[in-house]
Amino acid sequence: MATVRPGEALHTGGLGALGEITSSAFTPDLSWDTIRLAAIAAFRTLMYAVAGMSIALLIGVPLGIAASGVLFRNPLARFGVVVAIRGFLAVLRSVHEIVWAVLFVFALGLSPVAGVLAIGIPYGGILGRIIAERITDAPERPLDALRATGASPFQVLMYGQLPIATPDLVSYLFYRLECAVRAAAVLSFVGLGGLGFRITIALDDLNYDEAWTSIYALVILVAGIDLWSAQVRRRLL
């Protein structure tokens, strides 16, 4: 095996390319065709992210509620279920979405399903943990007052812990949706289509102007989610 000395690992024309990439940031390709393709790619990336978040919610909400342990009256059962489910959630989220993506591409081929699952599974693990924590952090006094009306643990959850946790959870969900958009863009580098894929193609062709068009589309997407989140939060708080 040849050893690589520091000087040799550098791309000799790197500085020039860097200058070119930087300067084209100010001259993105704004032709109709490029914008149209970037818009379609942005939509696709958003859909991956939304589908991934939907799966994450399907995993995270029930498992998070179970992992909070509030539905179990028997302390032994509660302890067993909480430990088992928290462990399972930890497994889901300790594997990075890119690793999940590689696994699913192996199993399913280059299909959007692979990308969506790669986002949904680790994010489900993260959401489950956050939901469990928000539920167990709810202040006790309103919950005691509900129990005093004769409410069952499930009714206390529906009228107490969940509404109390909702504003925080909604903010967090929007933040996670932003993360999912970035992850979806990154995953499309592995061939799943979307903004990352457009950026890869443009860079391969040394077409920096076009790459910047897609990067700006990504920025607009994230900013749009931020605005939406602010709107929803204003209504909740």
Place this chain on the structure above:
Amino acid sequence: MTDTPSSEIAACSLVDVDYRYGDTIALRCVSLRVAPGESVALIGPSGAGKTTLLRVIAGLFQPSAGAVEVMGRSLAGLRPGRELAGLVGMMQQQLDLVLQLAVKHNVQAGYLGRWGTLRSLAALAFPIESTGARNAIRRVGLEDRIATRVGRLSGGEQQRVALARLLVQDPDLVLADEPVSALDPALADDLLALLRDLVSDRPGERPGESMAPRALIASVHQPELALRHFDRIIAMRSGQIAFDKPADDVTEKDLDLVYSLVARAPTPEPAAAGQ
């Protein structure tokens, strides 16, 4: 307090109740009997045992000695839950409401002991309002805030929400621990009047149905408010009942005795002074 005819069930009766935690004796040999329809104010300096007494009556604390009965039933055998919720309800402080939920949902929570899981879910998800909850909200004067989140209401309005929830829960005995301590004097006056009126006025679920009148026991910090709004005054001092008499018979001297800072010879009047 002499024995009342046994034909009438007491809303609440305590016989020689002690409550200790650690070395502290919070209640010592407390006996009292409250009839349905009576409204009783607990007064006394801080630390006299008013809150402890209310919590023992509510079944939240187990007495160390003595017997507690609500509507003729011993609380010792009842688990907290729907059965207890129909017998005794504690008016909650504003801190005990769910600020993120609308007024109607906080009030409907009073039904949770009687509602099944599906019914309580449906009431959250759909804008259905039970007539009972709507009536209770109207009676506390919050009709126009029915869909407002409780966190956006003022402290006085939140206390009214707590009161409406209690009306919906509809227990035979209503307890209230310092229900007006957080309110300014004018609001406190209004709320106590409302509390007393609503507790004593108990329409049946259906027209023509008559229900046993509710009894009310509230701890009240200011004796003037207690005298103005309640039929009977029970004064606590050092975990014992200092006096127990109709509000009309309470004298300036009685109050001085209870609130004086200098501890006098502990001469709690015998319980017989009550009647």
